Amino acid sequence: MDFPRSSGILLHPTSLPGRFGIGDMGPAAYEFVDFLVASGQQIWQVLPLGPTGYGNSPYLSYSAAAGNPLLISLEVLQQAGHLSEADLAQLPEFPADTVDFDRVIATKFPLLRLASDHFRDHASPEERGEFEAFCGDESYWLDDYAFFMALKDAHGDLPWNQWDEAIARRDPAALEEWRSRLANDIFFRQYTQFEFFRQWAKLRAYANQQRILIVGDIPFYVAHDSADVWAQPDNFCLDEETGAAALMAGVPPDYFSATGQLWGNPVYNWEHLEAQGFQWWVQRFKALLRYVDVIRIDHFRGFEAYWAVPMGEETAVNGEWIKAPGETFFQVLGDRLGKLPIVAEDLGVITPEVEALRDQFGFPGMKILQFAFGSGPGNPYLPFNYQGSKWIVYTGTHDNNTTLGWFSQCGHHEKEGLLHYLGCTGPHGIHWDMIRLALSSTACQAIIPLQDVLGLGSEGRMNTPSESHGNWGWRYHAGALTPELRDRLRGMTETYGRLPH
Numbered sequence: 413m414d415f416p417r418s419s420g421i422l423l424h425p426t427s428l429p430g431r432f433g434i435g436d437m438g439p440a441a442y443e444f445v446d447f448l449v450a451s452g453q454q455i456w457q458v459l460p461l462g463p464t465g466y467g468n469s470p471y472l473s474y475s476a477a478a479g480n481p482l483l484i485s486l487e488v489l490q491q492a493g494h495l496s497e498a499d500l501a502q503l504p505e506f507p508a509d510t511v512d513f514d515r516v517i518a519t520k521f522p523l524l525r526l527a528s529d530h531f532r533d534h535a536s537p538e539e540r541g542e543f544e545a546f547c548g549d550e551s552y553w554l555d556d557y558a559f560f561m562a563l564k565d566a567h568g569d570l571p572w573n574q575w576d577e578a579i580a581r582r583d584p585a586a587l588e589e590w591r592s593r594l595a596n597d598i599f600f601r602q603y604t605q606f607e608f609f610r611q612w613a614k615l616r617a618y619a620n621q622q623r624i625l626i627v628g629d630i631p632f633y634v635a636h637d638s639a640d641v642w643a644q645p646d647n648f649c650l651d652e653e654t655g656a657a658a659l660m661a662g663v664p665p666d667y668f669s670a671t672g673q674l675w676g677n678p679v680y681n682w683e684h685l686e687a688q689g690f691q692w693w694v695q696r697f698k699a700l701l702r703y704v705d706v707i708r709i710d711h712f713r714g715f716e717a718y719w720a721v722p723m724g725e726e727t728a729v730n731g732e733w734i735k736a737p738g739e740t741f742f743q744v745l746g747d748r749l750g751k752l753p754i755v756a757e758d759l760g761v762i763t764p765e766v767e768a769l770r771d772q773f774g775f776p777g778m779k780i781l782q783f784a785f786g787s788g789p790g791n792p793y794l795p796f797n798y799q800g801s802k803w804i805v806y807t808g809t810h811d812n813n814t815t816l817g818w819f820s821q822c823g824h825h826e827k828e829g830l831l832h833y834l835g836c837t838g839p840h841g842i843h844w845d846m847i848r849l850a851l852s853s854t855a856c857q858a859i860i861p862l863q864d865v866l867g868l869g870s871e872g873r874m875n876t877p878s879e880s881h882g883n884w885g886w887r888y889h890a891g892a893l894t895p896e897l898r899d900r901l902r903g904m905t906e907t908y909g910r911l912p913h
Contacts, residue, residue, distance in 0.1 A: 415753075415776055415802070415856040419910040420455020420627070421448060422810065423862040424470065424874070425483050426511055429890040433506030433516040437611040438485030440890070442618060447893045449622045452905040454912050456619060457627040457859050459810060461612070461703055463561075465637060468513045468884045469875075471710070472635040474561060477553035477699035479608035482516060486523055488611055493534075494527040509871075510885040528603040546606045552695060553639075558601035559587075560639035562594040571637040573655030580655060582643070612703060620705070623912050627755070627859070628704030630696065632711035633661050633677035640692075641678060647685055647692050648678040651723055659720040662728035666761060672719075672728030673877075679720050682737055690741050694748050705753060712756035712775075713766045715741065742773050755804055759783075779805045779855060781846055782818050785833060786826030794833070795853040805855035807846045807864050810874045814863040815843040817870030843867050844900075851908040858910065865901060866892055 428435025428444060435441070448456055462473030463480045470480075489495045504519060506512060535543065547554060560572070567575045578586035591598065616626055634640045636657055641648050649659040657678035665672040685692060700707055709715075715738030721731035745752065756775040758766060770777055784793035791797065795805070807815050819827065819842050827839070834845050843864045850858040863872035866888060875883040905911055 415804075417801070417856055417910055418454040418912070419851055419858040419860070419905055420453045420457060420625075421862050421865065422457040422806070422859050424459040424810070424884075425461070426884065427862070427874075427887045429508070429888060429892075431503065431506070432486055433504075433519065434482055434511045434513075435887060436483050436485040437615050438487045441485075441615050444893070445615075445619045445622065445624055447898060448619075448624050450902065451898045452902040452911045454623055454910075455625050455627055455706075455857060455859060457708070458629070458704075460629045460631055464884075465635065467880055468511075470629075470884065471631045473631075473638065474564075474635065475553065475557040475639045476634050476696050477550075478557045478605055478639075479612060479703070481524060481604040481608060482520060483612075484520075484524065484604065484607050485611055486520070486527075489523075489527045489607065494530045495523060499523060499526055508889055509887055511887060513885070524604055524607075525600060527607070528600045531603055532599060542610070543603070543606050546609065547602055550605070550609075550699075553699060554602060554605055556643035557605070557639040558598045559591060559594070560642055561601045562597035563590060565597060566590075566594060572642040573636075580642075609702065616703070616705075625705040626703070627706040627708055628700060629708050629710050630700050632709065632714040633675065633679075636676065636678050644692060647681055649681050649720075650678055656723055658723050660723065660725070661714075661718065662721050662731060663719050663760070664728055664731060664733075672731070674721055674725065674728040679718055679734075680736075686737055686740065690744050693741065694745060697745060697749060697752065701749075701752075706755060707753060708755040708757055709775075710757050712758050712770065713760070713762055716763070716766045716769045738769050739772065742769075746773075759809075774802070776802045776804050776856065778809075779803050779853075780808060780812065781805065781849055782808045782812050782815070785829035786823065787829075795849060795855075798854050801854050801856045803853075803855040804857045804859060805850045805853050806859050806861070807843075807850055808861060810861070811877050812873075813870055814861065814868050814872045815846045816864075816867060817873060820869065844904075847901075848904060848908075851904055851910060862888060865897060 423444065425437065425441060426435045428440040430436060430438060430440050445456070460470040460473060461479050461483065462470065462475055463478050464470055465472055465474055486495060486500060490497065490500060504515060506515065531539070563575065563579060573580055579590055619626060650656065651658040657676065659679045660674060661677040661679050662674040663672055697707065715736050717733045717735050719728065719731045720734050721728050754775045756770045756777050758770055758777040759780065779793050779798060781793065784791050808818065812818060813821065819839060836845065847860055847864060850860060866872070872886055874886050
């Protein structure tokens with residue numbers, strides 16, 4: 413795929429405003445698309461859209477293919493006749509600038525079950541046909557996901573390897589017994605996926621009709637407590653007795669952490685995956701293309717080599733690098749699905765072998781302006797060091813502080829480096845200076861977190877990687893996307909040749 417000179421905004425749908433405590437696929441999402449169009453943008457980048465578990469991280473989903481039911485718009489369900497006005501009349505008070513996930517879940521899931529019951533009993537023949545076609549087309553992941561979530565609920569939300577042994581190990585008799593017992597809940601999980609995909613397909617079509625592309629993430633690893641690991645354990649390195657991760661994912665010690673990062677996800681059994689023609693991975697990419705137009709591969713370096721830590725370790729120190737069959741995989745992926753629109757997240761300590769894999773398949777890499785200053789003119793994130801245009805430049809990502817938050821906390825040497833580079837004598841409007849740097853660079857695409865467009869400080873940060881609580885909740889207020897912001901962003905986009913042609 414070509415990556416024409418363009419720009420866009422990074423915003424996860426949970427961050428949209430609205431009265432239900434969390435952003436969703438209702439009116440505010442369409443208004444955001446309208447803002448993108450009016451400000452001359454061509455890209456909406458989102459984080460992974462899957463159903464989240466402990467910690468509410470989009471990068472730890474219960475399924476590699478499912479959508480997050482919390483993003484379903486209750487207003488759209490009401491318009492379709494599956495909820496009444498009375499059903500939505502007694503909502504609690506939600507905070508406007510953050511997501512109270514516990515309160516949202518406690519409020520929204522009973523309403524989704526009401527809608528599911530109404531759909532089951534009163535859906536039109538046309539809707540029933542659409543639902544049955546969806547369940548048939550998506551059965552390769554939907555059956556396992558719906559069953560898995562129903563089983564989790566029946567087992568008090570425990571991880572799958574702590575369920576009754578027969579069902580944890582997928583004994584055929586136990587599968588049949590539990591599937592019959594949980595038929596109603598399985599239907600509910602299927603219905604919420606049907607509604608998610610129906611609403612997302614309409615929103616994506618609305619964006620695409622106005623030449624807005626959706627860029628979405630594919631996390632390299634999946635959560636251990638997921639339908640993918642429970643249903644297809646041979647794809648992962650698991651302990652045969654306990655079902656726990658025998659080899660855990662992470663990254664080794666580096667400048668930022670003396671003990672590295674131990675993520676705990678099971679690493680892949682690449683030998684088995686390759687023997688199966690990488691079918692699970694191919695299906696995963698195919699499923700994601702139902703959501704998005706461009707795929708950003710998180711932790712791309714894992715396709716060249718991955719850090720594996722033995723079970724029982726409490727830090728990532730005692731791991732080892734193991735080669736992965738990335739070249740063979742991407743050749744198979746291309747043969748099966750054609751040349752895909754892929755962006756490689758190539759941040760951190762990246763080896764020449766990882767760069768060669770990225771370049772062999774023509775995947776653009778990423779440049780982060782917050783990493784560019786304070787280490788001299790050889791810094792590869794400085795815009796004048798971008799060789800060619802095959803890059804996506806960001807002021808920062810979801811894992812960074814906002815630009816204002818970063819600037820207020822970075823060291824004197826780094827601040828001075830940035831101000832000298834910009835030719836500024838002071839920090840006033842530094843977020844717009846950084847946006848200008850991104851838009852004016854030679855990178856083919858420039859993507860700006862909405863928090864930087866809004867000029868927010870650390871209160872707008874989406875995620876702090878070293879902290880397990882208090883992340884992913886930021887939301888912007890209704891009315892924040894003013895005509896003044898729209899016009900300023902459009903003017904700058906036009907100046908640097910990124911308007912649509």
